[in-house]
Amino acid sequence: MAKITYIEHSGTEHVVDVANGMTVMEGARDNNIPGIEADCGGACACSTCHVYVDQAWVEKLPGKDDMETDMLDFAYEPNDTTSRLTCQLKVTDALDGLVVRMPEKQI
Incomplete structure (x- = not known):
């Protein structure tokens, strides 16, 4: 299990435990974290789970x-270095302490 910090664009922080084997996107969805829409459900077919x-x-x-x-080319204001799609980040113990920030909006 990993403790992940999700930071909304407004600065509001949500620290949640996410089970190994889930994705960072699923951790946000299952904990009702605003700012990660995940329209495609984790199929890497949209950019609505984009974070920095x-x-x-x-x-x-x-x-x-x-x-x-x-x-990520379709994401709102992507950054070549820090932008990731949370559906592509599988949670392991190695991600304990991960911090991600949501963009101003998802497109």
Whole structure:
């Protein structure tokens, strides 16, 4: 299990425990975290679960595959370094303490 901090664009923080094997997106959805819409349900077919990963975590996460990179082109104000789709981040103990920030909006 990993404790993940989701920070809304307004600055409101939500710290939740997310079970191993789930995705960071599912952790937000199951805990009613506003700011992650997840319209496609985690199929990497939209960009509505886009977040900015805290800089301290960028190098600790698995790299983006081509599909995630392509979908991030549709995200609101993506950042080449910190933008990720939460549906592509599988939770493990190694993600304990992960901090993600939501963009102003999802598109």
